[in-house]
Amino acid sequence: EEQSSLLLKSSSLFPPPQGVKLSYGTAGFRADASILKSTVYRVGILAALRSLKTQSVVGLMITASHNKVTDNGVKIVDPSGGMLSQEWEPFADQLANAPTPEALLSIIREFVEKEKIPFDGVQSAEILLGRDTRPSGESLLEAAKQGISSIFGAIALDLGILTTPQLHWMVRARNKGITATEPAYFQQISSSFRCLIDLIPNGAKINKPDSTVVVDGADGVGGEKLEVLKNILTGLVVEVRNSGKGEGLLNDGVGADYVQKEKVVPRGFGSHDVGLRCASLDGDADRLVYFSVPADSSSNIDLVDGDKILSLFALFIKEQLNILTKKGNEKSTNNFEAHLGVVQTAYANGAATDYLKQLGLEVIFTPTGVKHLHEKAAQFDIGIYFEANGHGTILFSESFLSWLEARHNELTSESEGSEQQKAAVRLLAVSKLINQAVGDALSCLLLVEAILQHMDWSIHKWSELYQDLPSRQLKVKVVDRTAIVTTNAETVAVSPPGIQEAIDAEIAKYPKGRCFIRPSGTEDVVRVYAEAATQEDADSLANSVAKLVD
Ligand code: NG1
Ligand code: ZN
Numbered sequence: 001e002e003q004s005s006l007l008l009k010s011s012s013l014f015p016p017p018q019g020v021k022l023s024y025g026t027a028g029f030r031a032d033a034s035i036l037k038s039t040v041y042r043v044g045i046l047a048a049l050r051s052l053k054t055q056s057v058v059g060l061m062i063t064a065s066h067n068k069v070t071d072n073g074v075k076i077v078d079p080s081g082g083m084l085s086q087e088w089e090p091f092a093d094q095l096a097n098a099p100t101p102e103a104l105l106s107i108i109r110e111f112v113e114k115e116k117i118p119f120d121g122v123q124s125a126e127i128l129l130g131r132d133t134r135p136s137g138e139s140l141l142e143a144a145k146q147g148i149s150s151i152f153g154a155i156a157l158d159l160g161i162l163t164t165p166q167l168h169w170m171v172r173a174r175n176k177g178i179t180a181t182e183p184a185y186f187q188q189i190s191s192s193f194r195c196l197i198d199l200i201p202n203g204a205k206i207n208k209p210d211s212t213v214v215v216d217g218a219d220g221v222g223g224e225k226l227e228v229l230k231n232i233l234t235g236l237v238v239e240v241r242n243s244g245k246g247e248g249l250l251n252d253g254v255g256a257d258y259v260q261k262e263k264v265v266p267r268g269f270g271s272h273d274v275g276l277r278c279a280s281l282d283g284d285a286d287r288l289v290y291f292s293v294p295a296d297s298s299s300n301i302d303l304v305d306g307d308k309i310l311s312l313f314a315l316f317i318k319e320q321l322n323i324l325t326k327k328g329n330e331k332s333t334n335n336f337e338a339h340l341g342v343v344q345t346a347y348a349n350g351a352a353t354d355y356l357k358q359l360g361l362e363v364i365f366t367p368t369g370v371k372h373l374h375e376k377a378a379q380f381d382i383g384i385y386f387e388a389n390g391h392g393t394i395l396f397s398e399s400f401l402s403w404l405e406a407r408h409n410e411l412t413s414e415s416e417g418s419e420q421q422k423a424a425v426r427l428l429a430v431s432k433l434i435n436q437a438v439g440d441a442l443s444c445l446l447l448v449e450a451i452l453q454h455m456d457w458s459i460h461k462w463s464e465l466y467q468d469l470p471s472r473q474l475k476v477k478v479v480d481r482t483a484i485v486t487t488n489a490e491t492v493a494v495s496p497p498g499i500q501e502a503i504d505a506e507i508a509k510y511p512k513g514r515c516f517i518r519p520s521g522t523e524d525v526v527r528v529y530a531e532a533a534t535q536e537d538a539d540s541l542a543n544s545v546a547k548l549v550d
Pocket of ligand 2: 065066282283285287
């Protein structure tokens with residue numbers, strides 16, 4: 001039939017690379033851009049099928065985030081705005097690795113039947129496409145369009161260059177019937193930011209000399225978009241460096257990943273920035289870390305990582321919830337014991353976890369990867385998740401939001417301007433500012449800035465919430481990283497046999513020692529993470545465990 005011959009014809013134009021096995025990892029498919037055309041074409045098909053199956057709009061994003069500029073990648077955004085359902089990942093792998101057009105066709109047929117996908121050319125499918133600023137993105141986007149248009153009834157809407165979280169936001173918005181454009185996105189985050197600023201206790205502190213934040217845009221899409229956003233913001237001055245307009249290469253000595261892992265200033269920052277509040281985005285703007293340059297004039301920084309962003313958010317949310325639900329207000333029939341929880345991975349600094357627990361918060365751990373954190377956070381009324389590397393967000397449950405709306409209306413008619421009413425407005429503003437689909441560096445930046453102004457805190461005050469334990473992360477190249485299998489949120493290696501016992505023996509040598517290994521989901525390496533009471537010990541623990549892996 002026509003559909004089959006169309007698929008055979010178009011797929012013959014995109015032969016898969018020889019001798020490479022691709023897998024839909026922590027963040028979709030990633031590889032050197034030169035071998036990705038066939039993969040992206042096939043993910044176009046996958047996206048069309050996902051849209052047909054769910055009868056909703058889905059997204060397809062072309063990015064390799066913090067990886068080098070010559071890499072690229074592709075991933076699917078589900079109708080909710082979240083990551084592709086994990087049940088479809090094996091199908092994604094099969095599609096990407098099918099050796100011939102005929103094999104591809106039979107995999108598709110089998111899957112369509114199994115999943116009962118309405119594949120009759122009557123049902124329609126719509127896919128929103130976005131890409132970061134990588135030069136390879138343009139031709140890969142064309143390949144995605146070819147894949148999409150080889151499925152009858154599927155149409156692609158090319159949204160051009162976007163941050164990853166913008167695309168997630170737009171897919172979610174479209175499926176909720178909300179305007180899904182970049183101006184709508186900027187409008188929503190800038191107005192909810194303004195709302196938080198207007199409610200700062202003791203009058204707004206806008207235009208204080210230190211209300212400037214200096215942001216490293218990683219020479220990528222985040223820098224470019226922030227240049228637009230800053231012009232419609234009121235209540236905050238943003239200076240963008242490494243905006244992508246200059247000579248600088250994407251992610252090269254810049255960006256959140258570099259800053260967090262190397263703990264040194266990014267390109268374009270130095271001793272002239274001592275004391276300033278600085279932040280760094282990653283290459284597709286779904287990660288954010290802060291830092292400041294200490295006065296000792298080395299290239300070292302004082303890093304304020306994802307764990308501390310999480311801690312700041314948790315403090316603020318907890319404070320607002322306390323105001324809103326404080327006792328003595330029993331006359332409202334409308335009270336609600338909101339369940340607030342935080343989600344971390346094993347990479348969270350031990351000092352951060354201790355701090356959060358000491359605040360009385362429920363802390364849970366998941367394996368690395370946003371999909372795991374997101375899923376757990378969604379089980380709370382308010383769930384805050386962050387990876388130490390700066391990817392995270394705050395999720396509000398539908399039931400909590402409807403209660404909050406109702407409570408807000410009640411308070412507004414009873415006692416507009418009361419502390420409780422203001423707390424309700426703030427929480428509603430946070431739910432609109434913060435991206436409900438995925439971690440978003442731009443919205444997190446605005447929330448951090450609003451909270452610092454609210455608390456009247458400098459970056460130093462924030463940084464001193466607790467002292468990070470010294471840590472070290474290493475990568476080890478091995479022949480087969482899948483030989484390492486972990487359990488217990490990746491903190492225990494169950495294979496190869498004996499390795500965990502050997503790691504434990506190393507850990508035992510160091511006070512406050514903690515160490516684990518896991519295979520990366522985005523690079524062909526095994527990662528080693530170590531923590532100890534001193535930097536020397538953390539380094540030495542990481543090095544000796546790296547030798548065990550090698
Ligand atoms: P892998 O390569 O699986 O460690 C890295 C990050 C994750 C996540 C993904 C997606 C670390 C240790 N790992 O995953 O947290 O951000 O990339 O980009 O930072
Ligand atoms: Zn990223």
